[in-house]
Amino acid sequence: MSSVLQLATRTVRSTIVQVRGVATTMPRQIKEIQEKQENNVKIIEGVNVESPRANLMLKSACQTKFCPECTLGLDIKHTDVLILSQYVRSDGCMLPRRITGLCHRQQKKMGTLVTMAQKAGLMPNLAPEWSKRDPKKRFGWRKFNKYFLESTIKY
Amino acid sequence: MSIAKRVQQWATFARTWHIYDCTWQNPFESAKLVKSHLMGLQKPIYHPMNDCGDHVVLINTREIALPGDEWVKRVYFHHTGYPGGASWTLAWQLHEKDPTMVMKKAVYNSMRGNLQRRHTMQRLHLFADDQVPEEILQNVTNQIRTPRSIPQRLDHIDKETLENFPNIMDYPKDYILR
Numbered sequence: 001m002s003s004v005l006q007l008a009t010r011t012v013r014s015t016i017v018q019v020r021g022v023a024t025t026m027p028r029q030i031k032e033i034q035e036k037q038e039n040n041v042k043i044i045e046g047v048n049v050e051s052p053r054a055n056l057m058l059k060s061a062c063q064t065k066f067c068p069e070c071t072l073g074l075d076i077k078h079t080d081v082l083i084l085s086q087y088v089r090s091d092g093c094m095l096p097r098r099i100t101g102l103c104h105r106q107q108k109k110m111g112t113l114v115t116m117a118q119k120a121g122l123m124p125n126l127a128p129e130w131s132k133r134d135p136k137k138r139f140g141w142r143k144f145n146k147y148f149l150e151s152t153i154k155y
Numbered sequence: 156m157s158i159a160k161r162v163q164q165w166a167t168f169a170r171t172w173h174i175y176d177c178t179w180q181n182p183f184e185s186a187k188l189v190k191s192h193l194m195g196l197q198k199p200i201y202h203p204m205n206d207c208g209d210h211v212v213l214i215n216t217r218e219i220a221l222p223g224d225e226w227v228k229r230v231y232f233h234h235t236g237y238p239g240g241a242s243w244t245l246a247w248q249l250h251e252k253d254p255t256m257v258m259k260k261a262v263y264n265s266m267r268g269n270l271q272r273r274h275t276m277q278r279l280h281l282f283a284d285d286q287v288p289e290e291i292l293q294n295v296t297n298q299i300r301t302p303r304s305i306p307q308r309l310d311h312i313d314k315e316t317l318e319n320f321p322n323i324m325d326y327p328k329d330y331i332l333r
Contacts (some may be wrong), residue, residue: 009299032332053322054183060303061323068313079306081318099327125310141227141247145179145220152223 053086067106078116078148081123088114092126107128108155167187170278171292172210178218179305182261188299190214190265200202203271208280210301212291217254217283220303221246231260255281 009143014120022032031046060071068074076083087100094114097107117123119142121135156164173192174259177185195207221229229246245321259281266272280291326332 008176027327030326030332046331051326053325056318056320056322057325058321058323062325066323081307081309082317083323085309086322086324091333092216098329100324117296119305121308122306123309128309141245144226144247144250146217146224146226147179147181147303148219149222 006057019065026061050103055134065101065103067102069109070103076110076113078120079122081117084110084114084117085123085126088123088126090125090126091128105155109153112153112155113150120146120148168207170209170211171296172291173297173299174212174214174295175214175299176215176301177258178215180222180301180303181221182219182258183265184302185258186261186265187278188302189262192299193262193278194266194271208278210280210294212280212282212287212295213255213258214282214285214287216258216281217250219258226250254283261322276319318327 030049030051032049034045034047036043036045061067063071066070068076074083078084087095089095094111097104100107102110104139114123118127121138124131124133124135127133134137166223166302175189177183189211192211193208195205195209197203198207202206226247227245231246231249232241232242233244259276259279262279263272263276266275
C-alpha cells in the first residue's frame with residue numbers, strides 16, 4: 001500500500017511543482033536542538049527525532065491521563081531515581097504538568113520528591129552546567145549524607 | 156558434660172564480635188540496635204549484674220545520614236565550668252571535626268547513666284572509614300543487619316538498567332528535547 005502511495009506521489013511530484021507530503025502515520029514532531037560550527041558560522045537547527053522513550057513505554061502509561069499512584073497504586077519514594085528522573089529535564093528542572101500529564105496533587109508530590117532526591121544528592125548528573133556534580137563537594141552541612149521522610153510531604 | 160553442651164556453654168559465655176556498617180544509617184536508630192548488642196540485651200541470660208555484653212565494631216561512621224535538615228538543627232552542648240564557658244556546636248560541625256563523635260555520642264546517650272555505661276562503651280570500636288586493623292577484624296563473627304537500605308545514585312546505575320527500565324511518561328508531540 002505504502003509503495004503504491006510513494007509511487008503515486010513521485011509521479012505527482014514530477015508533474016506538479018507544489019507537492020504536499022503524504023504519510024500513512026502521524027509524524028512525531030519531537031525536536032532536538034543541535035549546534036554545529038562550520039568555518040566561523042554557527043548553525044543552530046531543530047532536528048526532528050524519534051522519541052527515545054517510544055519503545056520502553058509501559059502499556060498502562062500510554063493513556064492520556066496517567067499517574068503512577070492514582071492509576072497503578074505505586075508508592076514512590078525519593079530514592080526511586082529511575083522513575084523520578086523521567087519527570088526531569090537534563091538540567092534537573094521539573095517538567096510542567098502540561099507535559100507530565102499528572103493530576104494536580106501528583107504533580108505537586110512528584111515535584112517535592114524530585115527536590116528531595118536532588119538535595120540528598122541522588123541525581124547529581126541531572127543538574128545545571130555550573131553544578132559541581134559531586135554531592136561531597138557541597139558547601140557546609142550540605143556535603144553530609146541526608147535522607148528525607150515521605151510522611152513530611154503535605155499533599 | 157557432653158560435647159554439645161560444652162559448645163553451648165562456650166557460645167553462651169564467650170564475647171562475640173559484631174560489625175555494623177554505618178553507611179547511610181541514622182545514628183540514633185542504629186544506636187538502639189548497637190546498644191542492645193553492647194549490653195547483651197538480646198541474650199536469654201541477660202541480667203543487669205551479669206557481664207554478658209558483646210563487642211561491636213562500627214565502620215564508615217563518616218557516611219552516616221541524618222533526616223532532613225537535622226545536621227543544622229541538632230546541637231551539642233558543652234560547658235567548660237567557667238562563667239561564659241558554654242558552647243553550642245552544630246551536628247555537622249562536630250562531624251567535620253571528628254567523624255566518629257556523633258555516632259559515639261548517640262550510642263552513649265542511648266544508654267542509662269549508671270556505673271556500667273563507661274565500661275560498656277569500652278567494648279565499642281569506631282572507625283571513620285572501612286580501614287579496620289587486622290587484629291580487630293579477625294575477631295568479628297557476625298554482621299548486624301542495617302535498618303535502612305543504601306540509596307542508589309542515578310549516575311552509579313549501570314547503562315543497561317538505565318536503558319531497559321520501563322518508562323511511564325512519553326514526551327508530547329510538540330516537545331523540544333532538552
